[in-house]
Amino acid sequence: MTAQDIAFAPLVPWAVLVPLALVALMLAAYGLFRRARGGWWRLAGLAVLILALANPSLVTEKREPIRDVAVIVVDQSPSQKIGERTARTERAVAALRERLARFPDLEVRIVRAGGGDGTEVEETRLMEAMTRAVSDVPRGRLAGAVLVTDGQVHDVAATLPSLGDFGPVHALLTGDREEGDRRLTIVQAPSFGIVGKDITFTIRVDDLPAPRGGGDGGIAGVTLRQDGQEAQMLAVPLGEEVPITLPLSHGGLNIVELTAEAGPRELTLANNRAAVVVNGVRDRLRVLLVSGEPHAGERTWRNLLKADPAVDLVHFTILRPPEKNDGTPIRELSLIAFPIRELFEMKLSEFDLIIFDRYKKRGVINNMYLANIAEYVERGGAFLEASGPTFATALSLYRSPIGTILPGGPTGRVLEQPFKPTVTEVGKRHPVTAGLTDAPDGVGSWGRWMRQIDVSADRGSTVMSGAEGRPLLLLDRVGQGRVAQLSSDHFWLWSRGYEGGGPQAELLRRLAHWLMKEPELEENDLRTAVDGSRITITRRSLEPDARPVTVTAPDDTAQQVEMQEAGTGQATGTLIASEPGIWRVTDGEKSAVAVVGAVNPPELADVRSTPEPLSPVLRQTGGGAYWLEGDGSGIPAIRRVRPGRDAAGSGWLGLRGNDDHVVTGVTQTPLLPALPVLLLALGMLLLAWRREGRG
Incomplete structure (x- = not known):
């Protein structure tokens, strides 16, 4: 390619030539004005002389054209999976690639964005992908861009100021005109709440587009399920904010799943579901500790519990049984009278945990009150019993109404011998004792205990054993409550640091949390954790279980995820979420949900196909929006347009032609050879002089 x-x-220098030329031309013009003879010859000679001094030449450039760059941005966001949008998108991209290949001066780049790679899972960021794809290209080479999308793009406002002279940006819309959809939105929800108190959140159900003129939009049925429990049905007015109040039943994550029934015009059910995730925290843990008699380890329980600032402890020690009469004045036995009726009848339900330490039947607490404790556990309470030597006698607490909830019964033997508490095979998998020691035999590098009351494990799980391999720590579920039984009164040796001590604080913390039904300490449970778009599934069980789980995506597609057994009571599996929303997990017996992304992600806020979000960038760049009708192959005609010209019209779209090039060679040819031109000028001046001389 050449140019001349x-x-x-x-x-x-021009500074000399221009003034001289002006003076000469003015004199010649004056002569013509006076009609002097030879004036025209004088003018011609001066003009030739000036042109010769200007030294014109013909410059011929050899140019190598540089191709312009056009970018096709393919929207792969979750909303593009609705209906025929994905198929239309792929056919439109193929047609664009074919048509643009006909322009030899055009380089085409194709970039796919919004595919849920962990950073774009909550919103569609096509503009960012578009500018990043041509970041190495000068703006003078940009021909423009074509976005193949449903129009729901969420980074237009952030990118618009930096576009500058980008070139025309066009949108090919993959959806259908006048689409409708139903949407469930969490308007307001707390991030945490107090266990045992109510939480209130607000939801809204909308049918899009909203009815013209407003007014009553009807009623939508909404299913509410809290922590996978039995579903509740709610009737929610359309287009109105509705508050919902629920009790917070446990600590840790509480997940409330809401599902709105399908609307009359429904694009997807993915935005008919939403979840409220509330972290339950306990205001104060109220513990009642009853010590049956003073002993060396009595204050161990008290000190461990009082070390936790979140614990409100009520502690009573029975110093003297009623049948003992040693003449001590009543006023010197205790600071206050033992409020038996108030504790075990009137305010029993206010305690979160009841601990009996070396208690024996002595008539202080009668069977009616002990039966109240058993009923308290059946209704969901927590009870811990630490046995002393009298547990093996006729005064044993097992021979009271409490015996109906204890998992271990006394055999009558008291084992007076040193032993190291051992984590059993079941204990290695139980969250209360798992990980207390890494030793294969379950015996940690901790101190020995010296006494154990022999019990037979009638039910529950034996997570620790002691002397002669007999049950030491038993855990059981009773009705809606839970019971722990420690068949030794030498727990205090660890607190005193005997032979190095042991993990008494961690063991008691886990034990109390398990009794309080904290979700992270459930021994048979299915849980999920979300990190970006990665879902980690954890199944805890007392028996090895490597069965795969079924994971259902927000769009109701299901897949199997393999679980890897770790040998510590947990089997784990991972999955990369391809879209935001609620993912449901089940193994056939237990179920869980994982909330990926924000509670109300922009990607699911409105899934209708529309050019409105892209209108600012279309106006600024001179591009247009076009609907892909039918199967999506009928894209508009494509033209190359000059900069500054219209780039969009009815049935066609334009990409800018910049005609950029690189000069590879230059040749220069003088147009007026110096000697011939000088002779010509002198000849004309001589003719002018001769003409004047004749006059």
């Missing part, structure tokens, strides 16, 4: 132009290289 005329260039001047004056023999004298």
Whole structure:
């Protein structure tokens, strides 16, 4: 490719040549005005002389054209999976690639964005992908861009100021005109709440587009399920904010799943579901500790519990049984009278945990009150019993109404011998004792205990054993409550640091949390954790269980996820979420949900196909929006347009032609050879002089 132009290289500086030329031309013009003889010859000679001094030449450039760059941005966001949008998108991209290949001066780049790679799972960021794809290209080479999308793009406002002279940006819309959809939105929800108190959140159900003129939009049925429990049905007015109040039943994550029934015009059910995730925290843990008699380890329980600032402890020690009469004045036995009726009848339900330490039947607490404790556990309470030597006698607490909830019964033996508490095979998998020691035999590098009351494990799980391999720590579920039984009164040796001590604080913390039904300490449970778009599934069980789980995506597609057994009571599996929303997990017996992304992600806020979000960038760049009708192959005609010209019209779209090039060679040819031109000018001046001389 060549191009020619005329260039001047004056023999004298322009600052000298121009004034001289003006003076000469003015004198010649004056002569013509006076009709002097030879005036025209004088003018011609001066003009030739001035042109010769300007030294014009013909410049010929050899140019190598540089191709313009156009970018096709393919929207792969979750909303593009609705209906025929994905198929239309792929056919439109194939047609664009074919048509743009006909322009030899055009380089086409195709970039796919919004595919749920962990950073774009909550919103569609096509503009960012578009500018990043051509970040190495000068703006003078950009031909423009074509976005193949449903129009729901969420980074237009952030990118618009930096576009500048990008070139026309066009949108090919993959959805259908006048689409409708139903949407469930969490308007307001707390991030945490107090266990045992109510939480209130607000929801809204809308049918899009909203009814013209407003007014009553009808009623939508909404299913509410809290922590996978039995579903509740709610009737929610359309287009109104509705508050919902629920009790917070446990600590840790509480997940409330809401599902709105399908609307009359429904694009997807993915935005008919939403979840409220509330972290339950306990205001104060109220513990009642009853010590049956003073002993060396009595204050161990008290000190461990009082060390936790979140624990409100009520502690009573029975110093003297009623049948003992040693003459001690009543006023010197205790600071206050033992409020038996108030504790075990009137305010029993206010306690979160009841601990009996070396208690024996002595008539202080009668069977009616002990039966109240058993009923308290059946209704969901927590009870811990630490046995002393009298547990093996006729005064044993097992021979009271409490015996109906204890998992271990006394055999009558008291084992007075040193032993190291051992984590059993079941205990290695139970969250209360798992990980207390890494030793294969379950015996940690901790101190020995010296006494154990022999019990037979009638039910529950034996997570620790002691002397002669007999049950030491038993855990059981009773009705809606839970019971722990420690068949030794030498727990205090660890607290005193005997032979190095042991993990008494961690063991008691886990034990109390398990009794309080904290979700992270459930021994048979299915849980999920979300990190970006990665879902980690954890199944805890007392028996090895490597069965795969079924994971259902927000769009109701299901897949199997393999679980890897770790040998510590947990089997784990991972999955990369391809879209935001609620993912449901089940193994056939237990179920869980994982909330990926925000509670109300922009990607699911409105899934209708529309050019409105892209209108600002279309107006600024001169592009247009076009609907892909039918199967999506009928894209508009494509033209190359000059900069500054219209780039969009009815049935066609334009990409800018910049005609950029690189000069590879230059040749310069003088147009007026110096000697011939000088002779010509002198000849004309002589003719002018001769003409004047004749006059």
